Amino acid sequence: MKKWRLIVFAVPLLFYSLYTVAATLFIRTTSIGIRKKVRNGNGIVLTFDDGPNPLYTPKLLDLLAHHTIKAVFFVVGEHAENNPEIIQRMHEEGHSIGIHHYKHVSNWRLTPEQTRQQISRTAEVIKRITGSEPVFYRPPWGRFNLAAPIVSRRYETIMWSYILGDWKVRTCKETLAxxxxxxxxxxxxxxLHDDGSNPEADDKAPAHMLSVLESYIQETTENGIRFLSPDELMMSGQGQSHVH
Structure with a gap:
């Protein structure tokens, strides 16, 4: 009897691990179906997750506009729906608006159908506001499940080369620069992150991130380093295998 109880407990746990953690490790280790950098790129791509935030995102857009930098914003669908004027501004100023789920929820908590709904609902919000289909997808926390690569296949899945912990005020103050x-x-x-309202983040972290980012952009541009545009990111994937 004890043996059967163990089996009943172990089988669902094994399936869950394969569906979530193992799938994430495999995708991120092999880079199958995702991009972590721009091949042969001469510059840096700035991407921002979790917004739009009504306080911080407009300040970030002002900073980027001042330096003529185009970025990719991976937006949370419900935040976009609540701040359509910010999404419209992003679009008008030449930034790319990517999908980061309708709610900031991990793929590890979603069934295949729920994963599809999080992605498609966010895409619908972006298209309704801007008139344009999104082209990029990034899962919250960079977590996948077995269904995610299938239901997101119409989009380019963009991960990152560097994630810096800027969702914490302490990190922004001590090590971000x-x-x-x-x-x-x-x-x-x-x-980087232009909203601090999500789990594990500090509400005021984006204010500190913006201060550090402003100095960094000034220093970087003075040194002749380019910030690559979303178009350059998109073009780098055309005609290439998704195995990077």
Missing amino acids: EKLRAIPADGSIVV
Whole structure:
């Protein structure tokens, strides 16, 4: 009897592990179906997750506009729906607006159908506001399940070369500037966060991130380093295998 109880407990746990953790490890280790950098890129791609935020995202857009930098924003669908004017501004100013689920929920908590709904609902919000279909997808926390590569296949899945922990105020104050300066301009894709309302994040972290980012952009451009555009990111994947 004890043996059967163990089997009944172990089989669902094994399936869940294969569906979530193992799938994520396999995809991120092999880079099958995802992009972590721009091949042969001469510069850096700035990407921002979790917004739009009504306080911080407009300030970020002001900063990017001042330096004529185009970025990729992976937006949370419900945040986009609540702030359509910010999404419209992103679009009008030449940024790319990618999918980051309708709610900031991990693929590890979603069935295949729920995964599809999170992606498609966010795509519908973006298209309704901007009139354009999104082309990029990034799962929250960079977590996949076995269904995610299938239901997101119409989009380019963009991960990152560097994730810097800027969702914490302490990291922004103590190490973010140093981490940014260490990023090579070889097609690196950098992820930062313009909203701090999600689980494990600090509400005020984006304010500190923006301060550090402003200094970093100024220093980087003075050194002649380019920030690559979403178009350059998109073109780098055309005609290539998704195995990177």
